[in-house]
Amino acid sequence: MSAATATAPATRTRSYALRDSMTMLRRNLRHMQRYPSMTISIVTMPILMLLLFVYVFGGALGTGIGAGADRGDYVNYVVPGIILMSATSGAVATAVSVCTDMTEGIINRFRTMSISRGSVLTGHVLGSVIQVTAVLTLVMGVSLAIGFRPDASPVEWIAACGLLVFLAFGLAWLSAAMGMGAKTVEAASNAPLPLTFLPFLGSAVVTPDSMPAGLRWFAEYQPFTPINETLRGLLLGTPIGNDGWIALAWCTALSLAGYLWSRAVFNREVTR
Amino acid sequence: MNTATQVSPTTRAAAISASGLRKSYGDKVVLDGIDLRIPEGTIFALLGPNGAGKTTTVEILSTLITADSGQARIAGHDVTSDADSVRRRIGVTGQFAAVDGLLTAEENLLLMADLHHLSKREGRRRAAELLERFELTEAARKNVATFSGGMRRKLDLAMTLVGRPRIIFLDEPTTGLDPRSRRVMWELIRNLVTDQGVTIFLTTQYLDEADQLADRIAVLDHGKLVAEGTADELKRTIPGGHVRLRFADEAHLATAAGFFGTAARDDESLTLRIPGDGTLADLRAVLDVLDSTGIQAESLTVHTPDLDDVFLTLTGRQNAPTHPNPQKESAR
Known part of the structure; x- marks a missing residue:
């Protein structure tokens, strides 16, 4: 063993980074599979919202999105927003599972092992992306069942999925940092709540045009509005304009900020 | 006994050595200059009351935290500058069971095998062997959340052993266990040294545990080592x-x-x-x-004189960890 390990330990660790991350990912997927209550709660929430907005508010809100629009048109309007909301709800699950890991003894075991340091977090982030993808698929299925009629081409579908996965990835890093920073699991589950609320303060359920001036300004410039509009454009053919690039920029910024923040908190926690 | 144990302990290479370890949290000095030399294949017990700095010492030696000053080497590797080499040689079982409560015992062991980059087959073999040795085979497919304290501790130690560490840190391995489970743990710990010649660094607040297991004992009090020697040597130092x-x-x-x-x-x-x-x-x-x-x-x-007498004399405190019978008399 000593002969093999004498060769630069750093390279060795790096070459195992992927393998360790996959091991951690399998661990997190097994957690989700064995304790599906978290996944169930993050999938029921958007579906309930969808039903609420379509069947309870849909008739009234439909008229607000354009003259002559009805409940059927409103389904098409609101689904992209609900999809975004589903993507954000995964953040709570990620923050909770990261925080649970950090507050239990097992993290110290990982830290005393010769494994890629970041693999714990990478495992959580990838797990979160997979979880959110599953949730989005279910929500999309329900949406189609209640009358969502996208006209996207295969390329547009792929682009939409790519955008959502990118968003989920950025949100996962952000919520991983929140989960690590939180002292208790309760605090961790509260920290990402503003994120899940943010789509509503945009173009998710009504057009920002109907909002008061200050809020409208916020709604137009907050990250979820361009993402929402891009998604709507890809799925339903509404004009996208610059929103596509702005959406990508926001997703990149979220991922980068989340990653750097996570890394900073993780390193601080390690050296205490 | 393998051949290594025939060599006198003092001439054996040091598995763990430290000099002048210091650590403070804010104003609170936790470790105030610790020197250690622990030969390979021996059991060393760090004995001290709560808050003496035992866990901090383990955390520094196992690369979890860094000391403010001083040096420590594990199997010749510096804990700060060559942490990864240290991590490859050590196993740590902390004070609180570091098991994944959402997995089964077997899955916990396989997780460790994966993280030690063992092949699937080797991992399965190792997990089965450890489950057998720790009498956990029956509970292998059960969720760890349902385990008793003693079973969790055994699994915790088993997980530490998956990577065949040469140096094992046990931070209060039997705290909170019932007497029977403690004896089981003691037996497992002793076998590690006699069968595989590993080095064990143990912290404990139980005097009888140090007496039972350790080749050498150091008494830690307020961040300083106040005495070091074999159990007999320590007993001899006090009337x-x-x-x-x-x-x-x-x-x-x-x-x-x-x-x-x-x-x-x-x-x-x-x-x-x-x-x-x-x-x-x-x-x-x-x-x-x-x-x-x-x-x-x-x-x-x-x-x-037993270690209770030693402890009380050295730490000058009456509220020493409880022992069922402080004035232990042995009828002969």
Whole structure:
């Protein structure tokens, strides 16, 4: 063993980074599979919202999105927003599972092992992306069942999925940092709540045009509005304009900020 | 016993060495200059009350935290500059069970096997072997959340062993366990050293645990090592050994007291305490006096100072960790 390990330990660790991350990912997927209550709660929430907005508010809100629009048109309007909301709800699950890991003894075991340091977090982030993808698929299925009629081409579908996965990835890093920073699991589950609320303060359920001036300004410039509009454009053919690039920029910024923040908190926690 | 254990412990290479370790959290000095040298294949116990700095010492030596100053080497590798090499040689079982409560016992072991980059087959074999050795085979497919404290601790240790570490840190491995589970853990720990020649660094607040397991013991108090040696050496450093004779009545006691000049006499319990080091020669001398004078003693007990005496003397504290019988007497 000593002969093999004498060769630069750093390279060795790096070459195992992927393998360790996959091991951690399998661990997190097994957690989700064995304790599906978290996944169930993050999938029921958007579906309930969808039903609420379509069947309870849909008739009234439909008229607000354009003259002559009805409940059927409103389904098409609101689904992209609900999809975004589903993507954000995964953040709570990620923050909770990261925080649970950090507050239990097992993290110290990982830290005393010769494994890629970041693999714990990478495992959580990838797990979160997979979880959110599953949730989005279910929500999309329900949406189609209640009358969502996208006209996207295969390329547009792929682009939409790519955008959502990118968003989920950025949100996962952000919520991983929140989960690590939180002292208790309760605090961790509260920290990402503003994120899940943010789509509503945009173009998710009504057009920002109907909002008061200050809020409208916020709604137009907050990250979820361009993402929402891009998604709507890809799925339903509404004009996208610059929103596509702005959406990508926001997703990149979220991922980068989340990653750097996570890394900073993780390193601080390690050296205490 | 393998050949390595034939070599005298002091000449063996140091598995763990440290000099001048210091650590403070804000104003609170937790470690105030710790020096250690622990030879390969031995069990070393760091003994001390709560808050003495035991866990901090383990955390520094196992690369979890860095010391403010001082140096530490594990198997020749510096814990700060070469942490990864250190991590590849150590196993740590902390104070609180570091198991994944959402997985089964077997899955926990396979997780460790994956993280040690063992092949699937090797991992399965290793997991099965450890489950067997730790008598966890029946519970292998059960969720760890349903485990008792003793089972969790055993699994915790088993997980530490998956990577075949040469140096194992056990931070209060039996705290909170019932007496039977403690004995099981002790047996497992002892076997690690005799079968595989690993080095064990153990922290404990139980004196009998250190006495039972350790080749060498260091007493830590307020961040400083106040004594170090074998259990016997430590016991020898403090007074308190004696032979106690109990008599049927005061007349016998009075007569006997006349023959044992240095003895302390207790009229109430009808006993004589004769100071001595508890050796056989010492005991024979007492018996000879009794024989030659024809005095009948009701009973005789030999008291050797135990680690409780050492602990209390060294740390100068009365609130030492509880021992069921602080004045342990061993009838001979």
